[in-house]
Amino acid sequence: MLPDHQLLRIPGPSPIPPSVQRAMSQQMIGHRGQETKDLLQRIKPKLMPIFGTEQEVMIIAGSGTAGLETAVVNAVNPDDEVLVIVTGSFGERFAKLCSEYRIQTHRLDIEWGKSVSPESVERYLRQHPSIKAVFSTYCETSTGVLNPIEELAQVVHHNSNALFIVDGVSCVGGVESKMDEWGVDILITGSQKAMMLPAGLTFVAASNRAWKVIAANKRPRFYLDLKKYQITLAKDSTPFTPALSLLFGLEQVLKLMEEEGLEQVYARHQLMKNMTRAAFQAHGIPLLTSDTSASPTVTAIKPADFPAEELRRIIKKEFGLSIAGGQQHLEGEIFRIGHMGYCSPADVLQIIGIIEIGLQKIGKAIDLGKGIRAAQKVYIG
Amino acid sequence: MLPDHQLLRIPGPSPIPPSVQRAMSQQMIGHRGQETKDLLQRIKPKLMPIFGTEQEVMIIAGSGTAGLETAVVNAVNPDDEVLVIVTGSFGERFAKLCSEYRIQTHRLDIEWGKSVSPESVERYLRQHPSIKAVFSTYCETSTGVLNPIEELAQVVHHNSNALFIVDGVSCVGGVESKMDEWGVDILITGSQKAMMLPAGLTFVAASNRAWKVIAANKRPRFYLDLKKYQITLAKDSTPFTPALSLLFGLEQVLKLMEEEGLEQVYARHQLMKNMTRAAFQAHGIPLLTSDTSASPTVTAIKPADFPAEELRRIIKKEFGLSIAGGQQHLEGEIFRIGHMGYCSPADVLQIIGIIEIGLQKIGKAIDLGKGIRAAQKVYIG
Numbered sequence: 001m002l003p004d005h006q007l008l009r010i011p012g013p014s015p016i017p018p019s020v021q022r023a024m025s026q027q028m029i030g031h032r033g034q035e036t037k038d039l040l041q042r043i044k045p046k047l048m049p050i051f052g053t054e055q056e057v058m059i060i061a062g063s064g065t066a067g068l069e070t071a072v073v074n075a076v077n078p079d080d081e082v083l084v085i086v087t088g089s090f091g092e093r094f095a096k097l098c099s100e101y102r103i104q105t106h107r108l109d110i111e112w113g114k115s116v117s118p119e120s121v122e123r124y125l126r127q128h129p130s131i132k133a134v135f136s137t138y139c140e141t142s143t144g145v146l147n148p149i150e151e152l153a154q155v156v157h158h159n160s161n162a163l164f165i166v167d168g169v170s171c172v173g174g175v176e177s178k179m180d181e182w183g184v185d186i187l188i189t190g191s192q193k194a195m196m197l198p199a200g201l202t203f204v205a206a207s208n209r210a211w212k213v214i215a216a217n218k219r220p221r222f223y224l225d226l227k228k229y230q231i232t233l234a235k236d237s238t239p240f241t242p243a244l245s246l247l248f249g250l251e252q253v254l255k256l257m258e259e260e261g262l263e264q265v266y267a268r269h270q271l272m273k274n275m276t277r278a279a280f281q282a283h284g285i286p287l288l289t290s291d292t293s294a295s296p297t298v299t300a301i302k303p304a305d306f307p308a309e310e311l312r313r314i315i316k317k318e319f320g321l322s323i324a325g326g327q328q329h330l331e332g333e334i335f336r337i338g339h340m341g342y343c344s345p346a347d348v349l350q351i352i353g354i355i356e357i358g359l360q361k362i363g364k365a366i367d368l369g370k371g372i373r374a375a376q377k378v379y380i381g
Numbered sequence: 382m383l384p385d386h387q388l389l390r391i392p393g394p395s396p397i398p399p400s401v402q403r404a405m406s407q408q409m410i411g412h413r414g415q416e417t418k419d420l421l422q423r424i425k426p427k428l429m430p431i432f433g434t435e436q437e438v439m440i441i442a443g444s445g446t447a448g449l450e451t452a453v454v455n456a457v458n459p460d461d462e463v464l465v466i467v468t469g470s471f472g473e474r475f476a477k478l479c480s481e482y483r484i485q486t487h488r489l490d491i492e493w494g495k496s497v498s499p500e501s502v503e504r505y506l507r508q509h510p511s512i513k514a515v516f517s518t519y520c521e522t523s524t525g526v527l528n529p530i531e532e533l534a535q536v537v538h539h540n541s542n543a544l545f546i547v548d549g550v551s552c553v554g555g556v557e558s559k560m561d562e563w564g565v566d567i568l569i570t571g572s573q574k575a576m577m578l579p580a581g582l583t584f585v586a587a588s589n590r591a592w593k594v595i596a597a598n599k600r601p602r603f604y605l606d607l608k609k610y611q612i613t614l615a616k617d618s619t620p621f622t623p624a625l626s627l628l629f630g631l632e633q634v635l636k637l638m639e640e641e642g643l644e645q646v647y648a649r650h651q652l653m654k655n656m657t658r659a660a661f662q663a664h665g666i667p668l669l670t671s672d673t674s675a676s677p678t679v680t681a682i683k684p685a686d687f688p689a690e691e692l693r694r695i696i697k698k699e700f701g702l703s704i705a706g707g708q709q710h711l712e713g714e715i716f717r718i719g720h721m722g723y724c725s726p727a728d729v730l731q732i733i734g735i736i737e738i739g740l741q742k743i744g745k746a747i748d749l750g751k752g753i754r755a756a757q758k759v760y761i762g
Binding site (some may be wrong): 006007010012013014015016021022024025027028029030031033055061062063064065066069096097100101102139190192198199200220222224225240241242243244245246323324 | 385389391393394395396397402403405406408409410412414442443444445446447450477481483521561571573579580581592602603604605606621622623624625627628663703705
């Protein structure tokens with residue numbers, strides 16, 4: 001195998017663009033000085049369109065889970081009842097977070113691989129009028145499902161006064177988010193997926209309704225106190241020491257996304273999804289998700305007649321291509337391809353080409369190139 | 382001024398060594414794969430001697446304040462009484478954290494610029510036998526004071542059953558820490574000071590006594606739940622997405638510290654402190670702290686006859702040298718020089734040389750080179 005040649009196509013972390021690597025290697029500066037204020041001032045307006053909001057987007061040094069916890073400890077009062085829509089392991093995380101904080105937590109469990117239907121949420125909310133917050137994942141990384149956030153926001157607001165809180169960690173930046181227009185009250189993402197950075201930053205934006213609840217919330221919190229971030233960000237600063245190297249990289253990421261154009265970024269992710277799905281469909285290899293509930297950032301495949309782990313092992317060994325396996329009860333049952341952030345349609349062709357060789361090598365008789373051809377046709381249109 | 386030539390000598394963030402910059406620019410890898418397990422396995426044993434402990438050192442993605450909060454939410458039970466020793470703004474932070482969590486918080490306020498005396502802590506603990514945890518800063522960044530942690534640990538343990546919790550953010554890695562031998566129950570540091578990394582990691586180690594309290598503590602916590610880090614670190618993993626680029630850099634930092642030798646690292650910081658103090662003493666410029674309570678990582682100067690802010694402005698403008706001002710009531714009253722991490726005695730000579738020119742330029746009649754000479758003599762010994 002060619003040394004120092006790794007292809008990272010798991011659903012996060014995603015590869016870092018060279019110019020972002022260079023930006024991150026800038027020497028440190030005083031994080032309370034004018035240079036850092038200027039940096040944050042340049043970053044702030046470019047984050048807002050990615051969230052589809054006129055609200056400032058808070059930047060916290062921490063993993064995505066810190067962002068999820070930020071939503072819980074700021075927006076949920078001690079006595080509130082909440083509903084968590086669980087479509088996979090990251091829905092589970094919201095539920096665990098709420099129960100750890102002893103919040104009365106209702107669960108709406110959806111079969112892994114399916115998206116939640118707005119009707120089922122509507123029914124649930126009508127039966128439980130006291131629910132104060134509804135939690136959902138946007139892209140469920142563990143299954144490659146994209147939940148219908150716009151429709152969910154509608155049913156939440158038509159059937160309750162609950163806040164609608166969305167985990168967008170594995171898709172915001174690669175999939176359109178219209179937080180304000182749709183009525184999402186809190187949207188969270190992380191740095192290591194479609195945002196093309198190493199992990200270590202989490203981003204949280206809140207609606208005016210959410211800010212009102214946050215201001216009135218008496219729950220103790222300090223490092224994840226969103227109000228502290230709002231007050232300091234208004235002055236182009238942070239309440240606690242910022243992760244500077246990641247902020248240097250973030251500015252360059254935002255430049256790259258602006259150059260390409262957000263519409264084109266989203267179209268590219270749609271295209272990569274369609275190419276990937278077409279390739280496996282051409283081979284008659286089952287996909288975990290339906291065309292309508294599939295995410296543009298990650299595709300899960302559920303092979304019927306070959307071992308997923310065998311395939312992952314051989315393509316990693318022969319080509320350095322890393323793809324992900326399944327989580328929890330789907331371990332060994334599925335494999336997942338990340339096509340997000342710094343990933344192009346040409347990379348998808350490469351992934352499919354390698355997987356076809358891998359399938360041949362593990363003894364599945366396949367028509368080499370057939371998946372590629374299907375993906376190429378999707379590209380040409 | 383020479384372009385792209387900045388000298389960052391504030392008490393954090395500190396400059397990043399070139400080899401650490403290169404290490405951090407390594408391409409991403411799967412954070413649940415074997416490579417990351419191997420990386421953590423290599424890092425773990427090298428962190429322990431820096432803390433002076435046989436305990437594993439937990440690595441959390443977040444700022445130093447997240448580390449301080451980790452100590453509070455894990456080691457303090459809801460009904461506990463605690464004592465916070467406040468010798469400056471970071472002691473204040475511990476007090477704010479505890480009061481935010483509605484913990485019954487006693488304060489022992491010490492005049493800024495002085496270190497706490499073990500006797501005063503002994504008296505306080507005898508008067509308040511119900512105190513369950515004592516918080517202290519090791520190096521108080523805002524004043525350049527180094528508190529006598531070994532002696533404090535003794536009086537805490539001889540006069541109470543309280544846990545002794547220490548904020549070592551601005552000195553661990555540059556000043557010797559013997560956590561186990563001294564009897565420190567929880568020691569915290571951050572990545573952006575003596576650890577020569579960008580901000581974004583915080584490190585927390587706990588004694589067996591502390592782990593017992595943590596295990597029994599019913600306080601809700603999730604992202605900062607230390608037990609989750611302990612369980613996963615034992616398997617060379619992390620409970621939540623690790624800040625990979627900083628871990629890449631951390632391994633190189635630990636290599637550099639091992640090459641130099643920890644004893645020599647600590648001796649270098651002592652030497653830089655003594656050189657810096659000798660230089661200002663030679664000019665008859667008052668230091669904020671006494672020789673016995675001064676920190677090896679940061680020196681605070683309290684000028685009697687020239688404006689600190691004027692000096693800071695001119696040396697930044699003419700030489701790109703950044704030093705820090707004072708915080709809170711010391712704003713404008715003092716200036717602070719960081720000599721920690723990637724900083725050598727030769728850098729101290731440069732800092733002094735620039736400051737002497739700056740003093741001349743703001744109209745203070747000084748004997749140019751006199752401070753340098755004093756520092757050189759300290760170096761030669």
